[in-house]
Amino acid sequence: MDVVLAPDIYVNASIALGSPPEQAVRRAFGRPGKPKSSSWVLERVESMLHALPEFKDDAVAAQMKTIGGLVEIVETGSHFIEDWDEALTALAKAAGLHRVLTDHPDLLALKRANGIEFVSSDRWLAEQATPPPPPRV
Numbered sequence: 285m286d287v288v289l290a291p292d293i294y295v296n297a298s299i300a301l302g303s304p305p306e307q308a309v310r311r312a313f314g315r316p317g318k319p320k321s322s323s324w325v326l327e328r329v330e331s332m333l334h335a336l337p338e339f340k341d342d343a344v345a346a347q348m349k350t351i352g353g354l355v356e357i358v359e360t361g362s363h364f365i366e367d368w369d370e371a372l373t374a375l376a377k378a379a380g381l382h383r384v385l386t387d388h389p390d391l392l393a394l395k396r397a398n399g400i401e402f403v404s405s406d407r408w409l410a411e412q413a414t415p416p417p418p419p420r421v
Contacts, residue, residue, distance in 0.1 A: 285317065286381060287384060287408060288320055288383075289309065289312060289321065289384075290372055292332075293305045293387065303405075305405045308385060313354050320357075320378070321355035322357060323357060324360060324362075329351065330348050333348070360378045369391060369394060369397045372384045383408075384403070385403055386403075
């Protein structure tokens, strides 16, 4: 796994089957090992799912239990609700990664923060489907 997943990816994957975020999450969870996440990310996901009329409380609880069982939580320190870039760059650094997978327009507009790159699910999926270059001779 070369990226950590932002809360919007989990939420979009939860509500839009077949979408790029859902495909990215399936690919991430289909690899060996557990993707790294943080308490901050899971709290944002839960809050965002509760705000959706499609998700009743019991559906949110079930979805969060599923997500929680599929990720490894790493300690990143505390962050405010609105501090997405700080919380996600801290997560990437704690996970030993340099990229955050997100479709959040504000984060994608940053492109990079504190040495961490923000990449869209469309771009990441295209990268995953592209074969590596041939070896140099």
